[in-house]
Amino acid sequence: MTAVPTVLDERFRSAAAASGELEVAYDVLDDTPVGRLLVGVSERGLCRIGFDPEPEAELERLARHFGPRVLRSPKALDGVRRELDEYFTGRRHAFDLELDLHATPEFHRRVLAELNRVEYGHTTTYGTLAAQVGAPRAARAVGTVMNRNPLPIVLPCHRVVGANGSLTGYGGGLDRKEWLLRLEGALL
């Protein structure tokens, strides 16, 4: 089998992203402080952050939600990589990224929009978020929305805790939630 030289491979991947023909360009960030992350952008904006990605499953998922033209293209993720890097090193408290939530159901989008107002270093509760979207009894549903958050870290579901202040749960595992809250100074 002929090996495709890296230069040629990278050149195609960049050209593919630049052609505007990709539904999703993604990359896998191997060594962030919270482990491996898959990040994806569509034409509209950031559309996926996944912890511990199993590539095949993630690609199938992206193809299902956005279309089959999904390709790894590191260059297309330069902006996202830089902002995440700044965030992880404490130099950035808010993200300036366009977000693509069009594959996310309406109710989820409303909750995530509300979540997006919770500031760096602060926390809120599932019940509070539920009340803010006009569904005060839907704390559990809000938990589900957090669990399925397509853009963890950027949409800060780690800032949502139980009414008694316990960390409760996190899609990426409680260790990560704790790490992120410590980074932000919300946990001592």
Added chain:
Amino acid sequence: MSGIPPFELFYESHKGEVLAFLRRRAGRDRADDLFQETFLRALRAYGRLEHGEHLRAWVFTIATNAVVDAARRERPTTQLSVEPTGEDERPPVEELAPLTDDLPPKERAAVVLRYGYDLDYDIIGAALGSNEQAARQAASAGVRRLRKEKEQR
């Protein structure tokens, strides 16, 4: 849309053999540009695919088209001017393809790649995910079927 793999998997499965094919057909120097051209064309068409079958034969067809187009671009204009009509500019495949529409996919691919693109059976075998022998059989089965259809018309 079911059955169409994410483009990444398609690209990863075929990039090595497509590059090898392009190097054989067009030479090492030209192969790099044709490689990019082939997969950009495939990417543009990928969203319109209706199923994920025969993707290998499909990408080899695109690669062959890219080689043919590049050769035509490079042909000196003097040579072009002696040709009587634009008709003759069409590669054989464009005339052949519509005639083979009703063949089973594998036979159709074999016939088009053999008689439209003049590819060797070992390459066609690779394109179809089988071997030289099977490619030869598929092409001749396709031709037999076409003859029969013609007689019945």
